[in-house]
Each structure stands twice: as structure tokens, then as C-alpha cells.
Amino acid sequence: MKSSVITFPGSNCDRDMDVALKKFGFKNKMVWHADSELPKSDLVVLPGGFSYGDYLRCGSMASKSKIMQSVINFANSGGIVMGICNGFQILVETGLVPGVLLRNKYLEFICKNVFVKIKDKKNKYFKNVDKEVFEFHIAHNEGNYFCTNDQLKEIEDNNQIAINYCDENGKIVDQFNPNGSIKNIAGVFNKEKNVLGMMPHPERMIDTSLSGEDGSLFFKNLINNLK
Amino acid sequence: MIVNEQVAVDHGLKKDEYAKICELLKRTPNITELGIFSAMWNEHCSYKSSRLHLKKLPTKGKKVIQGPGENAGVIDIEDNDAVVFKIESHNHPSFIEPYQGAATGVGGIMRDVFTMGARPIANLNSIHFGSPQHKKTKNLLRGVVHGIGGYGNCMGVPTIAGQTSFDSSYNGNILVNAMTLGLVKKDKIFYSKAAGLDKPVIYVGSKTGRDGIHGASMASASFDEKIEEKKPTVQVGDPFTEKLLLEACLELMAGDSIIAIQDMGAAGLTSSSIEMASKGNLGIEINLNKVPCRETKMTPYEIMLSESQERMLIVLENGKEEQAKKIFDKWNLDFAVIGKTTKSKKIELYFDKEKVADIPVNTLVENSPMYDRKWKKAKLPKKNKIKKEDIKHLKIIDVLKKILANPNICSKEWIWQQYDHTVMGDTIQKPGGDAGVVRVHGTDKAVAASVDSSAVYCWAHPLTGGKQVVCESFRNLISVGAKPIAITNCLNFGSPENEENMGEFVECVQGIGEASEYLKFPVVSGNVSFYNQTKDLGIKPTPAIGGVGLIKDYKNMITMDFKEVDNLVLVIGKTEGHIDQSLFARTILDEKNGPPPEVNLFNEKNNGETLLKLIDNKLIKSAHDVSLGGIITAVVKMCIKGDKGINIKKPKYLINEIEYLFAEDQGRYIIEINNKDLKKVADILNKNAVHFDELGKIIENELYINDKTKVTIDELSTSNKSWLTNYMSK
Numbered sequence: 001m002k003s004s005v006i007t008f009p010g011s012n013c014d015r016d017m018d019v020a021l022k023k024f025g026f027k028n029k030m031v032w033h034a035d036s037e038l039p040k041s042d043l044v045v046l047p048g049g050f051s052y053g054d055y056l057r058c059g060s061m062a063s064k065s066k067i068m069q070s071v072i073n074f075a076n077s078g079g080i081v082m083g084i085c086n087g088f089q090i091l092v093e094t095g096l097v098p099g100v101l102l103r104n105k106y107l108e109f110i111c112k113n114v115f116v117k118i119k120d121k122k123n124k125y126f127k128n129v130d131k132e133v134f135e136f137h138i139a140h141n142e143g144n145y146f147c148t149n150d151q152l153k154e155i156e157d158n159n160q161i162a163i164n165y166c167d168e169n170g171k172i173v174d175q176f177n178p179n180g181s182i183k184n185i186a187g188v189f190n191k192e193k194n195v196l197g198m199m200p201h202p203e204r205m206i207d208t209s210l211s212g213e214d215g216s217l218f219f220k221n222l223i224n225n226l227k
Numbered sequence: 228m229i230v231n232e233q234v235a236v237d238h239g240l241k242k243d244e245y246a247k248i249c250e251l252l253k254r255t256p257n258i259t260e261l262g263i264f265s266a267m268w269n270e271h272c273s274y275k276s277s278r279l280h281l282k283k284l285p286t287k288g289k290k291v292i293q294g295p296g297e298n299a300g301v302i303d304i305e306d307n308d309a310v311v312f313k314i315e316s317h318n319h320p321s322f323i324e325p326y327q328g329a330a331t332g333v334g335g336i337m338r339d340v341f342t343m344g345a346r347p348i349a350n351l352n353s354i355h356f357g358s359p360q361h362k363k364t365k366n367l368l369r370g371v372v373h374g375i376g377g378y379g380n381c382m383g384v385p386t387i388a389g390q391t392s393f394d395s396s397y398n399g400n401i402l403v404n405a406m407t408l409g410l411v412k413k414d415k416i417f418y419s420k421a422a423g424l425d426k427p428v429i430y431v432g433s434k435t436g437r438d439g440i441h442g443a444s445m446a447s448a449s450f451d452e453k454i455e456e457k458k459p460t461v462q463v464g465d466p467f468t469e470k471l472l473l474e475a476c477l478e479l480m481a482g483d484s485i486i487a488i489q490d491m492g493a494a495g496l497t498s499s500s501i502e503m504a505s506k507g508n509l510g511i512e513i514n515l516n517k518v519p520c521r522e523t524k525m526t527p528y529e530i531m532l533s534e535s536q537e538r539m540l541i542v543l544e545n546g547k548e549e550q551a552k553k554i555f556d557k558w559n560l561d562f563a564v565i566g567k568t569t570k571s572k573k574i575e576l577y578f579d580k581e582k583v584a585d586i587p588v589n590t591l592v593e594n595s596p597m598y599d600r601k602w603k604k605a606k607l608p609k610k611n612k613i614k615k616e617d618i619k620h621l622k623i624i625d626v627l628k629k630i631l632a633n634p635n636i637c638s639k640e641w642i643w644q645q646y647d648h649t650v651m652g653d654t655i656q657k658p659g660g661d662a663g664v665v666r667v668h669g670t671d672k673a674v675a676a677s678v679d680s681s682a683v684y685c686w687a688h689p690l691t692g693g694k695q696v697v698c699e700s701f702r703n704l705i706s707v708g709a710k711p712i713a714i715t716n717c718l719n720f721g722s723p724e725n726e727e728n729m730g731e732f733v734e735c736v737q738g739i740g741e742a743s744e745y746l747k748f749p750v751v752s753g754n755v756s757f758y759n760q761t762k763d764l765g766i767k768p769t770p771a772i773g774g775v776g777l778i779k780d781y782k783n784m785i786t787m788d789f790k791e792v793d794n795l796v797l798v799i800g801k802t803e804g805h806i807d808q809s810l811f812a813r814t815i816l817d818e819k820n821g822p823p824p825e826v827n828l829f830n831e832k833n834n835g836e837t838l839l840k841l842i843d844n845k846l847i848k849s850a851h852d853v854s855l856g857g858i859i860t861a862v863v864k865m866c867i868k869g870d871k872g873i874n875i876k877k878p879k880y881l882i883n884e885i886e887y888l889f890a891e892d893q894g895r896y897i898i899e900i901n902n903k904d905l906k907k908v909a910d911i912l913n914k915n916a917v918h919f920d921e922l923g924k925i926i927e928n929e930l931y932i933n934d935k936t937k938v939t940i941d942e943l944s945t946s947n948k949s950w951l952t953n954y955m956s957k
Contacts, residue, residue, distance in 0.1 A: 009467070009470075009471055009558065009559065010381070010467050010470055010471070012381075012382065012383020012470065012650060013383065013650060015651070015652075016650065016651060016652040019652060020652070048650075049383060050380075050381040050383075050466070050467060050470070052467065053381065053465070053466065053467025053468075053470075054381070054467075055467065108373075108644075108645050109373075109376050109377075109380055109645045109646075109647070110644055110645070111380075111643075111644055111645070111646060111647045111648055111649060112644055137649055139380070139647045139649060139650065141380075201649075203652065204649045204650070204652055206652070209655045209666070209781060209782070210649070210652065210654070210655065211649055
């Protein structure tokens with residue numbers, strides 16, 4: 001399986017993603033934002049970080065990068081595109097996934113483990129995964145997912161909500177919403193479910209010495225689904 | 228502008244210093260030259276009050292590759308890997324403008340580390356605020372934490388450990404010390420020593436603006452009521468540009484075109500160019516019209532003294548300019564050839580085709596003032612005798628809850644949750660433990676780091692306090708299973724012109740020196756911050772020690788959370804019942820006098836090394852050093868972290884229960900072992916003449932003391948975790 005990770009100026013989880021993808025069997029290439037062509041890929045990842053310093057608006061400048069046109073074309077032709085954290089912010093800026101990401105409710109950066117409930121398994125990311133609740137790690141300042149009521153109805157009707165923040169038993173309650181996201185949304189798909197944007201960082205949970213191992217589960221499952 | 232004595236005094240120079248400048252130059256300096264002298268001769272850059280004493284610190288060791296004098300210290304961690312690290316203060320700017328002050332402190336220290344070719348792998352910080360009741364404290368704390376996070380998070384470097392304290396002596400002068408560790412290959416370390424003639428001098432990074440002019444001079448003065456006017460001297464940070472600068476520099480460093488490189492920190496272009504020339508015994512000529520400026524009509528004086536952030540100065544091999552420029556172009560950073568190395572041994576500046584400065588380098592460096600300031604030796608205070616009636620009415624659990632909720636003990640989760648501590652995917656021990664630990668990427672090795680200070684002990688008796696901080700750092704590293712290698716120190720004190728403050732400095736440094744010599748824990752880098760005072764009142768002496776150690780196989784790392792019910796808990800080291808200066812004495816008895824706990828270096832070394840042996844023999848399930856709050860506080864923290872309880876039985880000592888549980892005697896650790904290993908552990912401890920007590924057995928979620936006093940760990944956890952969150956949300 002071939003993957004590509006895009007490096008924008010200010011990306012800082014690009015290496016971590018590269019390490020994770022390779023660990024679980026992807027042949028990964030790092031792609032520079034100013035390139036115009038995407039290498040042949042089965043998966044494209046927009047990594048976390050602070051592209052363009054998060055100046056103007058998180059992800060907005062990166063969404064206009066030269067490489068993004070190819071990424072958008074790739075996504076529109078059904079290619080698997082995953083945006084993590086800042087990558088999610090870039091995805092919403094391109095319009096590939098609906099909604100926006102606001103500043104966290106308590107106006108503070110949050111770095112901690114959270115639980116998320118898998119909301120939909122009819123997609124390449126979570127198909128066959130034999131677990132309902134994942135322990136993931138978040139580290140962000142602008143992860144407060146917001147969309148209009150119409151949009152919300154639409155993504156709910158289309159089962160576009162990928163994961164919700166929850167307690168360890170999978171109960172989606174306000175108390176376990178770390179950033180004020182509407183309906184505890186932690187990740188959303190596009191309509192076709194080939195594009196996923198999510199705030200948690202699975203690449204930070206890929207061995208027992210780190211924050212946990214649910215990231216390993218996620219990547220193993222993903223590569224199997226793509227084969 | 229005509230330069231005279233008054234102008235020099237306005238620049239922070241003393242009258243005799245100005246006379247010396249005129250004598251060295253054999254003429255009156257012009258305003259640009261005066262600015263350069265004032266920047267190089269202030270306390271912050273010249274270490275004029277501290278140099279004499281810093282020389283006494285042990286700085287060498289088998290593992291030391293580079294000691295003090297470079298951008299940062301470097302230690303050997305085997306297999307051609309080296310760790311570059313340093314701690315630095317950004318106290319004054321952080322008080323004036325907490326967000327930017329703290330942010331640029333973090334940015335500055337990271338630059339010191341990557342200037343040497345190392346990729347930063349961990350950040351730490353030691354931050355100290357005034358009394359929680361003081362009107363400024365909350366905003367300062369919030370601003371500083373946001374600033375540290377804002378910069379470090381954006382850079383993608385995990386903040387893995389830190390220390391926060393509150394004390395009214397910081398009401399008008401907070402402390403913000405930032406530390407960074409970087410990883411480099413031993414044969415790819417870069418230094419600041421220029422070499423060769425006619426080599427191009429290159430400016431890279433951000434453009435130069437009018438921010439931070441005289442920042443270093445401001446850092447060398449006391450605060451008064453006009454402090455708000457100093458806001459423009461605070462630099463403004465741009466972590467995004469620094470991230471680009473980091474990547475661009477490391478990309479250039481992968482080749483072999485750099486002769487010398489130096490970041491522009493305090494005193495900007497002035498100190499960076501002069502340090503490179505001085506170390507290389509060369510001259511440097513700069514055309515200031517070539518310096519990329521952010522603002523129009525900047526004068527030579529402003530260009531030389533600007534402390535705009537995210538800039539570097541490089542001496543390049545001839546003919547490599549184009550190749551280097553390409554890299555900086557790729558990262559969208561300024562790149563300008565601004566001058567060359569010369570044999571003149573002078574710093575020569577040109578602007579609009581005119582020579583605007585012409586100063587022999589040695590007058591700025593070797594001939595800079597050095598003072599043997601007067602200082603007062605501190606007396607060891609008399610011990611207090613605790614009266615039975617003072618403690619008779621105390622209920623242990625109430626006292627314990629108060630101690631756990633004390634601002635200096637309570638959980639700092641509210642702070643470190645705002646720092647990205649997991650980026651780079653190698654953080655295997657997060658903040659909240661004895662030390663932060665990161666793996667050396669792609670290897671089995673891990674590096675542990677901790678930052679400590681004990682201002683109260685240093686205030687009560689500077690010599691003992693100085694020793695104690697080094698020992699605490701040593702213990703924190705050992706508690707996670709790391710072999711301590713070296714330290715960096717950030718020496719925060721009041722005015723060196725005050726004999727008592729100077730005495731605190733001299734004796735703390737002596738204590739640090741004695742302990743680091745004895746423990747073979749040399750000082751490889753550091754920074755002195757004087758004039759931490761408002762008007763005549765100095766802060767409590769606060770040397771912060773950043774310790775670094777190595778874990779050969781990260782799978783053997785130890786954490787402090789209790790692991791398993793029925794395991795045994797021992798206390799390593801003797802408890803004598805020293806209550807003076809303990810948190811118990813200060814907060815429960817309201818007794819502020821008395822000596823700090825004695826430091827016995829033999830015991831520190833012996834107890835620590837023996838614990839490392841136990842860890843090597845895989846006999847230790849969890850460990851934690853005993854410090855502020857004594858045995859009971861240490862044990863309860865282990866319970867909270869591990870979600871377990873304990874039944875404590877006080878050993879049959881002469882001292883009473885309160886003294887046993889709350890005393891802050893040094894050289895002690897709490898360890899958890901498996902029941903069946905007791906004989907083996909006891910044998911090793913006895914063989915090495917290490918005193919130990921059997922403290923009790925791990926149980927489910929409750930605390931018992933001598934079978935009777937009972938409280939749930941959840942209740943204690945709430946006391947410990949809620950104070951800071953409640954305080955900040957009010």
C-alpha cells in the first residue's frame with residue numbers, strides 16, 4: 001500500500017505520521033506543499049501541526065497550497081484522504097468535509113487522552129474494526145466542531161459523523177466533550193466517506209510505551225481495508 | 228547624538244565603566260558604539276558579577292562533550308548520539324508581558340539548542356509566581372502558560388516536565404525559566420567559533436524590527452513603578468518562523484558548508500557577531516544596509532541592538548552562498564550576505580558607505596568589567612523545637628488534605644494539559660512524574676530530564692539549599708530509572724549590588740558546586756539572572772537546576788504509580804524528623820524560621836546508586852523521591868497515580884507520627900516491591916549500608932495509618948487536583 005503525507009510549512013506531526021504509516025506496512029512518501037503532483041497513492045494524509053502558523057485562520061492558507069488541487073482531485077475521484085488535527089482544519093477549509101473548527105470552548109490548548117465512539121463502520125476507515133470505543137489522544141487549540149442546523153441534519157442523515165467524544169463506556173455525554181464540539185463530534189466524513197477529518201491523533205498511540213495502543217488498531221485495520 | 232557620561236549612564240553603564248570605554252578606545256565612542264558597549268557589558272551578557280564565582284563550578288566529566296561557554300552544553304549518550312541542553316531565564320519580559328515574554332523565552336532556548344545542530348526533542352520549564360492572592364498572579368500565570376504552550380506547541384516539540392511554585396517574594400518579579408533538550412550526532416555538532424579570513428557572514432531568518440531594543444539591558448535592571456513603560460523592550464515571538472528556521476538550519480547543517488553559527492538572542496546582532504569573532508580571534512565587517520529590516524529608516528544603533536526573534540548569523544565556506552540561499556528560499560526565509568570575516572580583530576560596521584563603528588573585539592569581551600562584589604555569609608538558623616501542644620490537636624487527614632491542596636504541592640494538570648507533551652511520538656513519561664522521559668528516536672535509549680528548585684531552603688540557608696537542589700534533581704532522575712549525567716542551571720537572584728543577595732548567590736553556587744562535584748553531575752550550561760527584585764526587595768534566591776540522565780533500555784523505565792495490591796512499600800533513607808522549613812512547618816504551624824534539612828552527600832549518592840542497582844535487577848515496581856510534604860505526600864501521590872491505597876505502619880522510631888510522615892529529610896525514596904523480593908531487596912540495601920523502613924502494603928483505594936485513620940484515595944485526589952483548576956476558573 002502506498003501512502004503520501006503532505007508537509008506544509010509549519011506541519012509538525014508529519015514525521016510522526018510517516019513513522020506510524022511505515023510501522024503498519026505502508027510505503028510512505030513525504031510530499032512538499034509546493035509540489036503540484038501527488039505520487040501514486042492509496043492513501044493521502046494531511047498531518048497535524050500549525051500550517052502557516054495558524055495565522056489568518058487554522059488551515060486556511062494551507063488549503064490554498066499548490067499540492068491541494070491534486071489532493072482535492074484525488075479525493076473527488078474517490079481517493080482515500082485523511083486529515084488529522086490541523087489536517088482536519090485544512091479539510092474543512094477546502095470544503096471537502098462540512099463544518100468549521102472553532103477555538104476550544106475554554107479557550108485553552110488541550111493535550112490529553114480521550115475516548116471516542118465509532119459512529120459509522122460502513123467505510124474504509126472503520127470497517128471490520130471489532131471495537132466500539134477507542135482511546136485516542138488529542139492536542140489542539142481549535143477543535144470545537146461547529147456547523148449549521150441544516151448541515152448537522154444532513155451529516156446525520158448521511159451518517160457522516162465518524163467519531164464522537166464519549167466516556168470509556170461509549171456514552172456520549174457533555175462532560176466528556178473536551179472542546180465544546182457540537183454533538184461531541186470528533187471527526188466527520190464527506191458524503192462518499194472516502195475523506196475523513198478528525199481531531200484525535202492515532203499516530204501518537206502506536207505502542208504500549210506511548211499514550212496507548214488504539215492507534216495501532218486503527219492503522220492495522222485501515223491498511224487491511226485498503227488492500 | 229553627542230555621547231557623554233550622562234548618555235552612558237542612561238544606557239545602564241556606570242560612570243567608571245564609561246571612563247574605561249573611553250580609555251580602551253582612546254576616544255569618545257559614538258552612539259552606536261556606546262549602544263554596543265552597553266549591550267555587551269551589561270550583567271546579562273557579560274556576567275560581570277557572577278563570572279568569578281561561576282568559574283568554581285565543576286564543568287568537566289567523562290560524558291561532557293561541551294561545557295559552559297557555547298550556546299548550550301553537550302553530553303555523550305553513546306552510539307555517536309549526544310544531547311544538547313540548556314536552561315535560560317526570561318523573567319523580566321514575562322512580568323511585563325507574560326504571553327510574549329514566556330513565548331520568546333521558549334523560542335530563545337530552542338534556538339540555542341538547534342544552533343548547535345541538534346533537533347529539539349523536549350522542553351521543560353520552571354515558573355514561579357507571587358502569592359495566589361496577589362492581584363496580578365492569576366493573569367500572569369495564565370499568560371505565561373499560554374505563551375509557553377503557544378510557542379512550544381507550534382514548534383512541535385513536546386513539553387515533558389516542569390515546576391510551578393507560588394511565593395509572595397515573586398509578587399513583583401515572576402520567574403520564567405525555559406529549558407530545551409536536543410539530539411545531535413556527535414560528529415555533527417556546530418559551534419560558534421568563526422574561522423578563516425574573508426568568509427561570508429550570513430544573516431538568516433526573520434527581518435529586523437525595532438522590537439526588543441535594549442532587552443538585555445532591561446533584564447539587567449531592577450523594576451520600579453515605571454515598569455509598564457518598558458513594554459516595547461519585550462520581543463514578539465513568531466513560532467511559525469522559528470519552525471521554518473529550525474528546518475532550514477537543519478537542512479543546511481546536513482551538508483558541510485557552515486563554519487560557525489550563532490543565534491541572535493540577547494543583544495541580537497551585536498552579541499552574535501562579537502561572540503563569533505571573539506571565539507575565532509578574528510574581526511568581522513558588516514554592511515548594515517544589507518541587513519533585512521522590517522521597518523523603514525532604522526538606524527545602525529537600532530539594527531545592532533534590536534532583539535527581533537528568529538534570526539541567526541552564519542559564517543559560511545566561500546562559494547556555498549547560492550546553495551545555502553536555495554534552502555532558505557525554499558522555507559521562505561530571508562537570507563543575506565551582510566559581511567565577512569577579517570584579520571583586523573575589530574568589529575567594523577558600515578552604513579550608507581560610512582564607517583559607523585570600529586571597536587576592537589577584545590575590548591568588548593576580554594576587557595569587559597568583572598566585579599568581586601561584596602557579599603555576606605549566611606548563618607545557619609537555629610533549630611526550632613516542635614512543642615507537643617502545637618500538634619496535639621492536629622488531625623492527620625485534615626493536615627494531609629491541606630498539604631495536598633497547597634498551591635506548591637497540588638496537581639499542575641491544568642498547566643501541563645495546555646502543553647503538547649506527546650508530539651514527536653517518543654514521550655514515554657509525561658508531566659506529573661518525577662522526570663519527563665523521551666525515547667531517543669528509533670533506538671532503545673531514552674533521555675530523562677527534570678527541573679527543580681527549592682527557594683525556601685535556599686533562602687533559609689543558601690549553601691545547604693544550593694546542594695539540596697542538585698540532589699533533588701539527581702533523585703528525580705534516579706526515580707525514573709535514569710543514570711544522572713549532567714545539569715544546567717538558571718540562577719535567579721536579587722541585586723548583586725546588595726550584599727545579602729550577592730551572598731545568597733555566592734553560597735548557592737558554592738552548594739551547587741559541592742553537590743555536583745560529589746555526585747559527578749557536572750554543570751554543562753547555564754544562565755544567571757540578577758536584579759530579580761522590585762525596588763529594594765529581592766526574590767527568594769531561586770537557582771533552578773535542570774538535570775539530564777540516560778535510560779539505556781526504555782523498557783526499564785520506572786514510573787511512580789503504585790502497580791499492584793499486596794506489594795510492599797519501603798522508604799529508602801533515614802527519616803530523622805526534620806520539620807523546619809518543611810511545608811508542614813510553614814503552612815500548618817506557620818513557622819517560617821529554622822534551618823533547611825541537612826544534605827548528606829554520601830547518603831544521597833549511596834542511596835541513589837543503590838536504588839539504580841535495584842532497578843537494574845528489576846526489583847522495583849514503582850519509585851518516587853520524597854521531597855516537599857514528606858513521606859505521606861509522596862506515598863499519596865503514588866496512590867493517586869496508580870489508583871491504589873496503602874496501609875501505613877509507622878516504624879518504631881523515637882520521633883512521633885507527624886514528624887515521621889511530614890518531615891523533609893533528604894536522600895529518601897519510596898519504592899514498591901513484590902513481597903517475594905523483600906529478602907533480595909533487603910540484602911542489597913543492607914550490603915550497601917542503606918537505611919530502609921518497611922512502610923506498608925498496597926491495598927485497594929484507601930489510606931490507613933496504623934490500621935485506624937482511614938480516608939479514600941478519591942477524596943485525597945480531589946483535594947490534590949481541584950485547587951489549581953478552581954483557582955483559575957474563579
